[in-house]
Amino acid sequence: MPNVVVCVKPIPDPRHWDRLFLDPETxxxxxxxxxxxxxxxxxxxxxxxxxxxxxxxxxVTVVSMAPPDTTKALRxxxxxxxxxxxLASDKALAGADTxxxxxxxxxxxxxxxxxxxxxxxGNISLDGSTSQVPAQIAHYLGIPHITHATHVExxxxxxxxxxxxxxxxxxxxxxxxxxxxxxxxxxxxxxLVNVMGIIAAETKPLEVIDARELELxxxxxxxxxxxxxxxxLFIPEIKRRRxxxxxxxxxxxEELLNKLHEAGVL
Amino acid sequence: xDFTIPEKLELLRxxxxxxxxxxxxxxxxxxxxxGEFPKQLIxxxxxxxxxxxxxxxxxxxxxxGFLARAIAIEEISKVSAAVGITLQVHHxxxxxxxxxxxxxxxxxxxxxLAREAIGACSITEPSGGSDVFGMKTTAKQEGxxxxxxxxxxFATNSHIAETFVIVARTGEDAKGxxxxxxxxxxxxxxxxxxxxxxxxxxxxxxxxxxxIFNDCKVPKENLLGxxxxxxxxxxxxxxxxxxxxxASISVGLCxxxxxxxxxxxxxxxxxxxxxxxLQAIQFLLADIxxxxxxxxWLNYRANWMMDQGLPCDTEMTLAKYVATENAFLCARxxxxxxxxxxxxxxxxxxxxxxxAWVAIPSGGTSQVAKIVLARHVLKNF
Ligand SMILES: Cc1cc2nc3c(=O)[nH]c(=O)nc-3n(C[C@H](O)[C@H](O)[C@H](O)COP(=O)(O)OP(=O)(O)OC[C@H]3O[C@@H](n4cnc5c(N)ncnc54)[C@H](O)[C@@H]3O)c2cc1C
Ligand SMILES: Cc1cc2nc3c(=O)[nH]c(=O)nc-3n(C[C@H](O)[C@H](O)[C@H](O)COP(=O)(O)OP(=O)(O)OC[C@H]3O[C@@H](n4cnc5c(N)ncnc54)[C@H](O)[C@@H]3O)c2cc1C
Numbered sequence: 001m002p003n004v005v006v007c008v009k010p011i012p013d014p015r016h017w018d019r020l021f022l023d024p025e026t027x028x029x030x031x032x033x034x035x036x037x038x039x040x041x042x043x044x045x046x047x048x049x050x051x052x053x054x055x056x057x058x059x060v061t062v063v064s065m066a067p068p069d070t071t072k073a074l075r076x077x078x079x080x081x082x083x084x085x086x087l088a089s090d091k092a093l094a095g096a097d098t099x100x101x102x103x104x105x106x107x108x109x110x111x112x113x114x115x116x117x118x119x120x121x122g123n124i125s126l127d128g129s130t131s132q133v134p135a136q137i138a139h140y141l142g143i144p145h146i147t148h149a150t151h152v153e154x155x156x157x158x159x160x161x162x163x164x165x166x167x168x169x170x171x172x173x174x175x176x177x178x179x180x181x182x183x184x185x186x187x188x189x190x191x192l193v194n195v196m197g198i199i200a201a202e203t204k205p206l207e208v209i210d211a212r213e214l215e216l217x218x219x220x221x222x223x224x225x226x227x228x229x230x231x232x233l234f235i236p237e238i239k240r241r242r243x244x245x246x247x248x249x250x251x252x253x254e255e256l257l258n259k260l261h262e263a264g265v266l
Numbered sequence: 267x268d269f270t271i272p273e274k275l276e277l278l279r280x281x282x283x284x285x286x287x288x289x290x291x292x293x294x295x296x297x298x299x300x301g302e303f304p305k306q307l308i309x310x311x312x313x314x315x316x317x318x319x320x321x322x323x324x325x326x327x328x329x330x331g332f333l334a335r336a337i338a339i340e341e342i343s344k345v346s347a348a349v350g351i352t353l354q355v356h357h358x359x360x361x362x363x364x365x366x367x368x369x370x371x372x373x374x375x376x377x378x379l380a381r382e383a384i385g386a387c388s389i390t391e392p393s394g395g396s397d398v399f400g401m402k403t404t405a406k407q408e409g410x411x412x413x414x415x416x417x418x419x420f421a422t423n424s425h426i427a428e429t430f431v432i433v434a435r436t437g438e439d440a441k442g443x444x445x446x447x448x449x450x451x452x453x454x455x456x457x458x459x460x461x462x463x464x465x466x467x468x469x470x471x472x473x474x475x476x477x478i479f480n481d482c483k484v485p486k487e488n489l490l491g492x493x494x495x496x497x498x499x500x501x502x503x504x505x506x507x508x509x510x511x512x513a514s515i516s517v518g519l520c521x522x523x524x525x526x527x528x529x530x531x532x533x534x535x536x537x538x539x540x541x542x543x544l545q546a547i548q549f550l551l552a553d554i555x556x557x558x559x560x561x562x563w564l565n566y567r568a569n570w571m572m573d574q575g576l577p578c579d580t581e582m583t584l585a586k587y588v589a590t591e592n593a594f595l596c597a598r599x600x601x602x603x604x605x606x607x608x609x610x611x612x613x614x615x616x617x618x619x620x621x622a623w624v625a626i627p628s629g630g631t632s633q634v635a636k637i638v639l640a641r642h643v644l645k646n647f
Binding site: 072079199202 | 276281315328334
C-alpha cells in the first residue's frame with residue numbers, strides 16, 4: 001500500500017504557555033505540568049496527507065520523536081484519520097538538536113514507514129521554531145524537498161504542483177514523488193476531530209520504539225549527537241518607547257509612516 | 267475511586283471545544299438577534315457525531331455514552347447554551363425510541379436522528395408542566411390509527427424537529443387515575459401542526475414552540491412502548507436524559523462565567539492596577555470556581571452512574587438542581603465583576619445570566635427537584 005508519512009511534533013500546549021518559563025541559571029525550558037499538544041502546522045501537514053488518502057487510498061503513517069508521555073497528544077492524529085503512529089522515544093534521544101532530530105526521524109521513516117510516496121512536515125514548530133528539520137530529514141533520506149508550501153495540487157498522485165509564497169510573488173514547482181514537503185498554514189484548514197474518529201483511534205496502532213530497535217548510531221543522536229551548542233538564552237526585553245512628532249499633520253503622517261516601515265511593522 | 271477523566275473524553279472535550287469555536291461562535295450574535303436556529307449547523311452536528319452520542323452503533327449512532335454527552339454539551343454551551351439545549355432535547359427524542367421502541371421503530375427513526383435529523387420530546391402543556399397529571403391532550407384508537415387532540419407548549423426544537431416523542435392521555439388505569447401513552451409523531455402527519463414560537467429572554471436561537479394536534483392521525487405502529495406506559499417513558503426520559511442535559515448546559519455556563527470574569531478582572535485597571543488585585547473581586551472568582559466545580563462533579567457522577575447502568579434518578583435530579591441554580595449565581599457574580607459593562611450586550615456575561623435563568627425551569631423547576639430530593643432524604647436518612 002502506498003504510504004504517505006507525516007512528521008508530527010508534540011509541543012507544550014500553546015494554551016498554557018503562560019506557565020512556561022526559562023530557568024535563567026541553567027537555560028533550560030521548564031515545561032513540567034503543561035500537557036502536550038500537536039504542533040499546529042503538523043495538523044495542516046496531516047490534512048494534506050488525509051486528502052491524498054481519500055483520493056488515492058494511500059495509508060497515512062505518522063512519525064514522531066518525543067518523550068513517551070506524549071502518546072495522548074499523538075492519539076489526536078489518529079482521531080483525525082491517520083492509520084498509525086510510530087513514536088521514537090528513548091533516554092538516549094533526549095537533548096537532540098535539529099540535526100540529531102532529523103537523523104532519528106529519517107531512520108524511523110526508513111525502518112518503519114518505507115517505501116513512501118511523500119514525507120510531509122509542518123514548515124516550522126511553534127516551540128523550537130528553527131524550521132530546519134524538514135530539509136535535514138530530506139537530506140538524510142536522499143530526496144528533494146520543497147518547503148513553505150502554500151498550495152499543493154496533483155492529478156495522479158505522482159506529479160505534484162507546489163506553490164510557495166515568496167516576498168514579491170509565488171514560486172511554482174513541479175515535482176514527482178518521492179519528495180519531502182513542508183507546509184504553511186495557508187495550505188488548508190485542518191479538519192476537526194469527530195466522535196467517530198476518537199472511537200476509531202482507540203484501536204489504531206501507536207507504537208513506541210527505542211533507539212536500539214531503530215539501530216541508530218548512538219553518536220549521532222541525543223545531546224551527544226548534537227553539534228549545536230546553545231551559548232546563551234535570554235528573554236528579550238520588551239520596552240515601550242515614546243516619541244512625539246511635531247509639525248503639519250500631513251508631514252507628521254508621512255514621517256510616522258516612514259518610521260513604521262523602518263521598524264518593520266508595516 | 268478514580269476521578270480521572272479518560273483520555274478519549276479529554277480528546278472529545280478538546281475537539282468539541284474547537285468545533286464550537288469554529289462553527290458555532292460566529293453564529294451566536296445572529297441567534298441572539300433573530301431568535302432563529304441556524305439550520306446549516308444541523309448536518310455539522312451530525313458529522314461531528316454529536317447527534318448520535320447516546321444512540322448505539324447498531325442504529326447508526328456512536329454510543330459514546332452519557333459522560334461523553336455531559337462533556338460535549340458542556341463545551342458547546344460554553345459557546346452557546348441555545349445550541350446546548352437544542353442538542354440535549356434532541357437526545358431526549360432519541361433515547362426513549364431506543365429504550366422503549368420496537369425494532370422497526372428503532373430502524374426507521376434512529377439512524378436518521380443519529381446523522382442528520384433533529385428530534386424532540388414534548389410533554390409540557392399549558393395546563394401541566396410540574397403537574398404532569400394535568401396533561402389534557404388525548405389519544406383515541408380508531409382502526410389503524412390513534413387520533414390525537416390537544417396542544418403542547420414549550421416544545422424545544424418545535425420548528426426544526428423531524429421526529430417528536432409526545433405523551434397523551436389514553437384512558438384510565440385500574441385505580442381510576444388517568445393513563446398516558448407515548449407516541450412517535452412526524453411533522454407531516456395529518457392533523458399535526460406547529461404553532462407559535464415563544465420569544466424568550468434566554469436560549470435565544472433555540473426554538474420553544476407549540477405543537478397542535480387537531481384530529482391528528484398517528485399510525486398505530488407509532489405507539490411507543492405499551493399502552494399506558496406513557497408516564498413511565500416521559501419521566502424516565504426527563505430524569506435520565508433531560509435533567510443531566512440541563513445540568514451539562516449549566517456547567518458550561520458556570521465555566522463560561524468563570525473564564526469571562528477572570529479575563530475581565532485581569533484586564534480592567536482601576537487605581538492603577540487590574541481589579542484582580544482586589545480581594546473582593548478575588549472572592550467572587552473563588553465563589554464562581556467553587557460553585558462551578560461542585561456542579562460539574564455532581565453532574566459527572568450522575569452521568570457516570572447512568573453509563574454504568576446504576577439507578578441514578580436522584581443523582582440526576584440533584585445534579586440538575588445544583589447546576590442550574592449555580593449557573594445563575596456564577597453568571598450573576600461574573601456580571602458583578604464586570605460592573606456596568608455587564609449590562610452591555612457586547613459582553614457575554616449578560617447572556618449567561620439570561621440563559622441560566624431560563625435553564626432553571628427547563629426540565630423541571632427547582633421546587634419540583636426539591637420535592638424529589640426531600641422524598642429521598644426522608645426515606646433514606
Ligand atoms: C527553546 C529551545 C531552543 C532550542 N534551540 C535549538 C538550537 O538552537 N539549535 C537546535 O538545533 N535545536 C534547538 N532546539 C531543539 C529543537 O527544538 C529540536 O531539535 C526539535 O526537535 C526540532 O527543531 P524545531 O522544533 O525547531 O523543528 P522545526 O524544524 O521548526 O520543525 C518543522 C517540522 O519538522 C517536523 N519535526 C520537528 N521536530 C520533530 C519531532 N521531534 N518529531 C516529529 N516531527 C518533527 C514537524 O513536522 C515540524 O512541523 C531548541 C529547543 C527549544 C525548546
Ligand atoms: C426553555 C424551555 C424549554 C423547555 N423544553 C421543554 C421540552 O422540550 N419538552 C417539554 O415537555 N417541556 C419543556 N419545557 C417545559 C418545562 O418542563 C416546564 O416549564 C416546567 O416543567 C415547569 O412547568 P410550568 O412552566 O408549567 O410551571 P408550573 O408547573 O406552572 O409552575 C409554576 C410554579 O409552581 C411551582 N410548583 C409547581 N408544582 C409545585 C409543587 N408541587 N410544590 C411546590 N411548588 C410547585 C413551580 O416550581 C413554579 O415555581 C421547557 C421549558 C423551558 C423554559
